[in-house]
Amino acid sequence: MKIIAIVSAKGGVGKTTFSANLGTEFARTGLPTVAIDLDPQDALRLHFSAQAPGPEGLVQATLAALPWRQHFLRTGNACELLPYGRVQESSREAFEQVLREQPRLLQDSLQGLRLPQDAVVILDTPPGPSAYLTQALSACNAAVVVLLSDAASYATLPMMQTLLKRYCLSRSDFSDYAYLVNQVDHSRQLNSDVAYVMRMQFGARSLAPVHQDQAIPEALASNQFVGDYDPLSRAAHDLGAVSEQLLRMLTVGAGSAA
Ligand SMILES: Nc1ncnc2c1ncn2[C@@H]1O[C@H](COP(=O)(O)OP(=O)(O)O)[C@@H](O)[C@H]1O
Numbered sequence: 001m002k003i004i005a006i007v008s009a010k011g012g013v014g015k016t017t018f019s020a021n022l023g024t025e026f027a028r029t030g031l032p033t034v035a036i037d038l039d040p041q042d043a044l045r046l047h048f049s050a051q052a053p054g055p056e057g058l059v060q061a062t063l064a065a066l067p068w069r070q071h072f073l074r075t076g077n078a079c080e081l082l083p084y085g086r087v088q089e090s091s092r093e094a095f096e097q098v099l100r101e102q103p104r105l106l107q108d109s110l111q112g113l114r115l116p117q118d119a120v121v122i123l124d125t126p127p128g129p130s131a132y133l134t135q136a137l138s139a140c141n142a143a144v145v146v147l148l149s150d151a152a153s154y155a156t157l158p159m160m161q162t163l164l165k166r167y168c169l170s171r172s173d174f175s176d177y178a179y180l181v182n183q184v185d186h187s188r189q190l191n192s193d194v195a196y197v198m199r200m201q202f203g204a205r206s207l208a209p210v211h212q213d214q215a216i217p218e219a220l221a222s223n224q225f226v227g228d229y230d231p232l233s234r235a236a237h238d239l240g241a242v243s244e245q246l247l248r249m250l251t252v253g254a255g256s257a258a
């Protein structure tokens, strides 16, 4: 089993969009894939299903000590989904307390799922430091740091470095991390320049960029995976390329993107 954490310091950079599309791409290559929403926004489900949100999900299963698998949502997509769940504020607080008290909760629960050896688990996280991010970084074998090509995202790099160092880099079961620059727009000079600077700085840890493309919000509005909504779009092409790159990084293993 390989666990990939999708992380960022800032919100609205495309983590949830990327998590859903990556999960679907992986599942379509035949890998057993599970996407888990660790963000109280409970937004990952929107990419998979038009069903009305319910309380079933990660929080309810954990608080009721039920197997997580019982709360996997049927999506009609090959990628399975464990939503966060639409829960009361008191449940969110209780869940976050559990996360703080049991730093290995996510790691142990994922092992307890007894997924096949070739399974991939994708963890969507809320922005910035939190108990969710700590759990995700402590459990993952690889991490993708999602950024926009702007000065605000650039300024967050030292913080992400510190967190990766603390929770990932010293673990022998951690392969590597990589950067995804999203919403690149070459018609805007500054955006294009920052994307270039980031690419140079990240070197081999730079994933192929994902361009700004209306197909992404449009696919979300129709609860579809971008590759189904508009297979010929720039976004579908970009997301496909990144998924392939990540798959190689996971299968080749430690040091591949160093
Ligand atoms: N490459 C892109 N092109 C255009 N819109 C995008 C792109 N990536 C993400 N978006 C839009 O940006 C918004 C934030 O994306 P989201 O995945 O929810 O970010 P996060 O999970 O990091 O908060 C959404 O409205 C999404 O449709």
Ligand SMILES: [Mg+2]
Pocket: 015, 016, 017, 039, 041, 043, 125, 126
């Ligand atoms: Mg999100």
